[in-house]
Amino acid sequence: MTGKEMTKKIATLAMALxxxxxxxxxxxxxxxxxxxTTSGAAPTSASVAVTSTSAAVTPGSPAAMLAATxxxxxxxxxxxxxxxxxxxxxVTNYVGFAxxxxxxxxxxxxxxxxxxxxxxxSVSPDGRTRTIVAKNDAGQEQFTRVVDIVTLNDKDFTxxxxxxxxxxxxxxxxxxxxxxxxxxxx
Numbered sequence: 727m728t729g730k731e732m733t734k735k736i737a738t739l740a741m742a743l744x745x746x747x748x749x750x751x752x753x754x755x756x757x758x759x760x761x762x763t764t765s766g767a768a769p770t771s772a773s774v775a776v777t778s779t780s781a782a783v784t785p786g787s788p789a790a791m792l793a794a795t796x797x798x799x800x801x802x803x804x805x806x807x808x809x810x811x812x813x814x815x816x817v818t819n820y821v822g823f824a825x826x827x828x829x830x831x832x833x834x835x836x837x838x839x840x841x842x843x844x845x846x847x848s849v850s851p852d853g854r855t856r857t858i859v860a861k862n863d864a865g866q867e868q869f870t871r872v873v874d875i876v877t878l879n880d881k882d883f884t885x886x887x888x889x890x891x892x893x894x895x896x897x898x899x900x901x902x903x904x905x906x907x908x909x910x911x912x
Contacts, residue, residue: 783828783829783830787849787851787853788849788850788851788852788853788875788878789848789849790828791853791878791879791880792826792847792849792856792878792883793826793827793828794880795880795904795905796823796824796825796904796905796906796907796909797823797824797825797826797883797902797903797904797905798822798823798824798837798902798903798904798905798907799812799820799821799822799823799824799837799900799901799902800901800902800903801901802814802817802820802821802898802899802900802901803898803899803901804897804898804899805895805896805897805898810898816887816889816898817887817898817900820887820900821836821837821900822834822835822836822837822842823835823836823837823839823905823907823909823910824902825909826847830846830847830848831844831845831846831847832844832845832846832847832858833909833912835909835910839910841910841912843858843860843868844860844861844912845858845859845860845861845867845868846858846859846861847859849875849878853875853878854874854875855872855873855874855875856872856873856875856885857870857871857872858870858871873885873886873887874886876899880904881903881904882901882902882903883901883902883903884899884900884901884902885899885900886898886899886900887900
C-alpha cells in the first residue's frame with residue numbers, strides 16, 4: 727500500500743469516526759428506535775453515511791455479531807406481524823444471501839447464487855442501524871441504505887424497511903437466519 731493510499735484510508739476512517747461521534751451526540755437515550763433514513767423499494771441515500779469502513783470489526787460489538795456468520799433471508803412480515811411471501815414486490819429486493827466480512831466489506835447474492843451487490847457496511851455502535859454502501863466493480867458508490875435493526879443475535883438478524891420513507895406505519899421486517907451456504911464467487 728502506498729503512502730497516498732494509507733493517508734486516504736486514515737482520512738476516511740477519521741471522517742467515519744467523526745460521523746459516528748456526531749450521530750452519538752445527537753442520539754436519544756430513549757429505548758424507542760431512532761428515526762433513520764431507510765429505503766423501501768428503491769434505494770435512497772442517507773443524509774449522513776459512512777462511505778468506507780476499512781477498520782476491522784471490534785470483537786463483542788453488534789457489528790461482530792453480524793460478521794460472525796453468513797445470513798440467508800428466510801422470511802418477512804408486515805407491520806401487523808403477518809407473513810409476507812419473499813416474492814412480494816415489497817420485500818423481493820432484500821432477499822438473498824449476505825456475507826458481512828470483518829474488514830467492513832460485504833457481498834450479497836440472490837438465492838440462485840447470482841451476484842446482487844457488494845461494497846462497504848457498518849453497524850452503529852449501539853446496534854440500532856445497519857448501513858450498506860453498494861459499489862460498482864470500479865469501486866464507485868451506487869447507493870447507501872440505512873435500515874433499523876429489529877433483532878441481531880446469533881440466531882436472527884431482522885431489519886425493517888419502509889416502502890415510503892416518511893410513513894413509519896407501513897413497514898416490512900426482513901428476517902435472516904445463519905446459513906452454511908458457501909459464498910459464491912463473483
